[in-house]
Amino acid sequence: MNVRDRALPAASPEIADLLRVRAERLRAAPAAGDEEAALWVAEFPVSDERFALPLEALRAVLPISAVTPIPLSPPHVVGVLRYEGGIVSALSLASLLRSRGWRQDPAVVLVVDPGFGRLVALDCEAIPRAVPIAAAAVEAARAAQGGRAAAVEVVTPGNRHPLHVVDLRKLLELRREERHGA
Amino acid sequence: MAPDPLIERLVGEFVVEADELVQRITRHVLALERARPGAEPPEGTHEEVARALHTLKGSAATIGLAEMSELAHRMEDAYAPVLAARAAMPSPLADALLGALDASMDWLRARAAGRDGAHDLGARLRQIGAFAPAGQDSLPAASPGAAAGEPEGAPQGASPADDRGGWRVAARHVEALVRELEGLREIRLRVEQRARDVGRALDDLARLGMLAQLAEPRALLLGVRAALARDGTDLGEQLEGLDDAVKAICTVPVRTLLEPLERAVRDACRASGKEAALSLVGGEISLDRRVLEALRGPLVHLVRNAVAHGIEPPEVRRERGKAPAGALVLRVEQQGNVAFLEVADDGAGLDAGRIREAAERRGVASRDEIQRMATDDVVRLVFRSGFTTSETVTEISGRGVGLDVVRAQIQALHGTVDVQSAPRQGTRFLLTVPTDVGTSPVLLVRASGALFGLPMLALEAVVPARSDRLHRGRGHARLEHEGRIVPLFDLGALAGLRQPLPPAEGQPLLVVQARSERAALLVDGILVDRDLAIHPLPAELSTIAAYQGAATLADGELALVLRPEWLVRAERRAEEVALSAKRALVIDDSLTARAMHRAMLEAGGFTVHALASASEAAARLRQATYDVVVCDVAMAGMDGLAFTRLLRDQAETRAVPLVLVSGRDAPGDRASGLAAGADAYISKKDCAAGLLLSEVSAAMARRARG
Secondary structure, three states: OOOOOOOOOOOOHHHHHHHHHHHHHHHOOOOHHHHHHEEEEEEEEEOOEEEEEEHHHEEEEEEHHHOEOOOOOOOOEEEEEEEOOEEEEEEOHHHHOOOOOOOOOOOEEEEEOOOOOOOEEEEEOOOOEEEEEEHHHHHHHHHHHOOOOOEEEEOOOOOOOOEEEEOHHHHHHHHHHHHHHO | OOOOHHHHHHHHHHHHHHHHHHHHHHHHHHHHHHOOOOOOOOOOHHHHHHHHHHHHHHHHHHOOOHHHHHHHHHHHHHHHHHHHHOOOOOHHHHHHHHHHHHHHHHHHHHHHOOOOOOOOOHHHHHHHHOOOOOOOOOOOOOOHHHHOOOOOOOOOOOOHHHHOOOOOOOHHHHHHHHHHHHHHHHHHHHHHHHHHHHHHHHHHHHHOOOOOOOHHHHHHHHHHHHHHHHHHHHHHHHHHHHHHHHHHHHEEEHHHHHHHHHHHHHHHHHHHOOOEEEEEEOOOOEEEHHHHHHHHHHHHHHHHHHHHHHOOOHHHHHHOOOOOOEEEEEEEEEEOOEEEEEEEEOOOOOOHHHHHHHHHHHOOOOHHHHHHOOHHHHHHHHHOHHHOOHHHHHHOOOOOOOHHHHHHHHHHOOOEEEEEEEOOOEEEEEEEEEOOOEEEEEEEEEEOOEEEEEEHHHEEEEEEOOHHHEEEEOOEEEEEEOOEEEEEEEHHHHOOOOOOOOOOOOOEEEEEEEOOEEEEEEOOEEEEEEEEOEEOOOHHHOOOOOEEEEEEOOOOOEEEEEOHHHHHOHHHHHHHOOOOOEEEEEEOOOHHHHHHHHHHHHHOOEEEEEEOOHHHHHHHHHHOOOOEEEEEOOOOOOOHHHHHHHHHHOOOOOOOOEEEEEOOOOHHHHHHHHHHOOOEEEEOOOHHHHHHHHHHHHHHHHHHHO
16 A cells, blocks of 8 residues: 655745735635625736636636637737637737736636626636635725726735726726727 | 327328428429420439339328328329320429329328318319329329338339438527537647647657656657547547538528429419529528528518519510520528528519509508609518508509518518619519528638638639739739739738738639629638538627638638628728838737737837747748837747847848847846847837837837938
8 A cells, every 4th residue: 555645845935925825815714604795706917917807707718729810800809719609709808908018928718708698708817716805895996996997906815916806898898988989 | 089199299290201202202393394395304303203202102101191192192193104204294294293292281281280171182182183094093002111111113212311200309409519519629629739738848858858867758748649639630520520410400501492492483484474494593501490491481472473573474575685584593692690692583673653653552651751762762662561462463563462571571580671673674682681500611711821711602713823814003913814804912911911922823813703893812722612600700800891700610720701892892992001001020929919019019000910930930021021020039939039040140131120029027038139139128018008119119210220
């Protein structure tokens, strides 16, 4: 019988830091009675910033190689991909968010449901991770930043960078209005 | 006695089988009737009629439908002399047979619906019996074996597979199957991605010089990569088969409409003493079965109307310098998820004056309203319900008969119908119907690395480029083709992927026509023609006039299906485009980066061509010149630093402004880039904020100053 050493290997300072943050986050997880107040989001990076979409909007994460570029397409469209028998636009998240740039070339696309009856895909630098945030904090941020804001900043425990929670429907509508206005 | 549920179910299922048999018999009877007297009818036609009649008789007898079986037997008797003589079908006999077939189906449908006695076959039996030779009016019972593929005296060679029947399946099950198929395609893409990942891991091992130490894991990885490649191929083959099967389930070729339409034309001609021939363009297109079935009624109505009220009698046509037989054309085309159908005749056309009078008299529209209407709008009054009475039909040459019903049927399919007419030249009804599934024949071609589809309906010819047929004029190349001079375009350039290339001797050129205009296209390669389902592009891309939609190939690749009208009008657009734009070449293996750089440079007034590898870019720069090059650093194969050094080593590219972009922005990375010969080095973290454009402009200005 093989017996494995179950002791944890010595962690580097960075890994130890990461584990500590995760442990803190778990300790801060809502109690059973507060679970309704938690909003699960898909968190992902865009350049040096953190963004998130409601997890319920996320349908799939696919490799960016699934995207076919479209000659003559508008600037914010990266290409198209097939998904469940239909053709879905892949949009540039950095372009939609008016980001200064990006740290890593996007490796995946997120197939999401913005809530207007059809899916879209967004390129993304990394596979998102599911995290819970306080729904009340999102609501408070929305109230503070105005109802039309396409993304609101939420401060999450254990992270000094704010999390930008995106209302994708509003974001797409805003960019569409800008294009039409232009 | 209560009906036997088993028999009732069998009768219900037999309706489908009988309908197919009746359609087959009808098609061949019409072919036999069209054969010139004394001439040999098309080979196998007689055998097909005999075989189908016999199967109809046997199948009906098997499930106890004695009346129908008897009528089929009488039809066999009546047909026997023509069969024996291998002769053309006399029209009176064709009338009797077709009438008997119609009566059989009416009787059967009523029987299946539990309305016994709604139709009486007695009159048809007597009518068809009159054609039977003396001594052949006895009625031997058809043996059940006849239905089971054991013909009694019928010609041999029946295909049992044709008569195996089928299933009735809810649309949602088929839609679920299509989704599953799409899911399988995605799995195939993932398998291929895994194979590439393993390949990259092997490349890393080689680059790090670890092959010797890791011989065993390397061998394992090589095996995994080969196995993944095999799995991908096997999966691809399975997908191709499944794709064909799903297509066969969901769609049916338009040519299956030909038989009922020919029948309608033939009957209308017999009834009116006129002559007309129907032709079908686009019969190879396959449309959603449900849509095609729903279109049958309106189309039959339109062609019957065309004969009855549009096509002139032969003597009138002769007086007008027309052929005695009228020409009816059904043209079908699919663009994206829309089917276009056109029913055109070369008859008398609609009489706008008489339509005005009738509309006013019938109260369909007020005198003021009618007087204000343009002629095109007046002829559209035929779709209003007030024009549906036979009286009105007679008054306005009948072109309004039931057309409100046609319009209602098309609208029920969420489609539209329109009409155009010219006096003494004819009438065209244009139907537009959305269709979720369906296929069109498409020629697949490549241009500048992109895969395009060209609807075969628009393809007039493929000709090799020959210098004596090519001309240059006003900046555009032209091709001499069959006595015409047509503009010649490089498809890669039209799609904004490269500067126009001249055709090499012998290179294939596609001559495309749409709406009476023509253009020749230079492509890099012609791949294959396929029947493909064309999906509409999403809303973000629906405004691009260049594409009808996109089609998925069996290997998962998407082909953009070009719109022929866009291609033939390229010359007009080219004249509108300013020729002074600065040209930039973007090289990046990231799709996103290419899109972003293109967007930023186009915003700065550049014409941008983008490539995914430095080796492609090196080849491109041997063919074309650019005002600036923007290149990624970390790329598979030749990286940006090696590419920069290559450009600086070559006299013709030494002075081209070159800006490197990279995700790495340490001082050492920047120094390496500049040392390789780049004019500027910027981080991808900042390049979307206007920095790229300013660095590009500054680099160009520095080079210009020398």
